[in-house]
Amino acid sequence: MPAGALFTIWARRAVAIGAVFALAGCAAGNHPAQPESTGLANPANAEIAAKAQMPGVSQMYETAAAAYGGGDYRRAAELFGVLAGDAADPVLARRAAYGQACALLLAAGAPEEYAAALAKWNAWAATPPRPEIAEDPRMLAPLLQVQRQPGGARDAAKPSKADAECARRLADKEKEVRLLVNQIKALEKIHREIQERKKELSSP
Structure with missing residues (x-):
């Protein structure tokens, strides 16, 4: 085979190989590389995921408040207790702890129940207040209307x-x-x- 023809064949092969690499580079440019995982969860995404796993939290608080307003203090204390212990939102958790303390004070019938309710109230009162949290002062209305002796018994009505x-x-x-x-x-x-x-x- 003449040297000129051999050179032409090798030149064509080189051009073809170059074209293949060029196309591969274009494909890579059209699909940016995915960032490597660092193994650390995004805090914002983690918070969203946590809230997504707790559907009905606001509805539960409304149900607890309705039970409290209807005089079902034991049911209200139960619901408020769940929110106070498990709510991802610290604002809601503090309000729920306040509601639970008020409900337990009103539901207490025996001295030991009143002592436990008072402990819940003291635990809530011991937490530092936050400006963005405003507990509902209307929840104190039933407590102000019912006077209690130190032993937990109600005054004679x-x-x-x-x-x-x-x-x-x-x-x-x-x-x-x-x-x-x-x-x-x-x-x-x-x-x-x-x-x-x-x-x-x-x-x-």
């Missing part, structure tokens, strides 16, 4: 009509009993006087 009627009947019965006792004593006195009179008449 105004008696109902049924209680007042029972008290009146009891007082009437006590009067009847006292009257009967006085009558019995009077009869016993008369009986003694009669017996003494008989003795006097029977004596010589």
Whole structure:
């Protein structure tokens, strides 16, 4: 084969190989390389993922507040307790802790329950206040309307009509009993006087 023809063949091969590499470079340029994973999660994405795993948190708080407003303090304390311990949002968690303390104070019936509720209140009060968190002061209204003794018992409320009627009947019965006792004593006195009179008449 002549030297000129051989050179032409090698030149064509070189051009073809160059074209292949050029096309590969263009393909790489059209698809930018993915960044290498560092193994560290993006904090913003982690927060979004955490909130995505807790659907209905706001709805649960509204349900707890509704139970509190309806007087179901034990149910409210249960729901507020879940939010106070598990809520990813610190603002919501503090408000829930406040609601739980108020609900437990109102639901306490025994001294030990009141002591536990007071401990929850003290735990909430011990956390530093934050300007962006505003607990609902209206939750204190039921607490202000119900006074409690140190032992946890409620002060005696105004008696109902049924209680007042029972008290009146009891007082009437006590009067009847006292009257009967006085009558019995009077009869016993008369009986003694009669017996003494008989003795006097029977004596010589």
